[in-house]
Amino acid sequence: MERLDRIRAQLVATFSPLQCQLDDESALHAGHAGAASGGGHYRIRLVSALFEGQTRIARHRLVYDCLHDMMHTDIHALAIIALAPSEVSDDISD
Numbered sequence: 001m002e003r004l005d006r007i008r009a010q011l012v013a014t015f016s017p018l019q020c021q022l023d024d025e026s027a028l029h030a031g032h033a034g035a036a037s038g039g040g041h042y043r044i045r046l047v048s049a050l051f052e053g054q055t056r057i058a059r060h061r062l063v064y065d066c067l068h069d070m071m072h073t074d075i076h077a078l079a080i081i082a083l084a085p086s087e088v089s090d091d092i093s094d
Helices: 003-015 056-066
Strands: 019-024 040-047 075-083
Touching (some): 003 019, 003 056, 056 075
Antiparallel strands (some): 019 040
16 A cells, blocks of 8 residues: 555544545655655645544644654654644535
């Protein structure tokens, strides 16, 4: 399974998100020291009921915990937007 598919599968299994947008920005960081280790750079936007009532830091910790086995091997950098359904408009689309 491709790295992006593995990341998405773990996020979906953990958060049952209303929206899971995952972008691979690794090409933008070519030549970066972290890129040499093979770890990718990713941007995630998740909308999940599990984030309701959680602080931004707590939400990020949940995402890092979810992807823990891939951090520092498959993932070098992760930009996270983690929102509760009450924080987004009604026109959420995946």
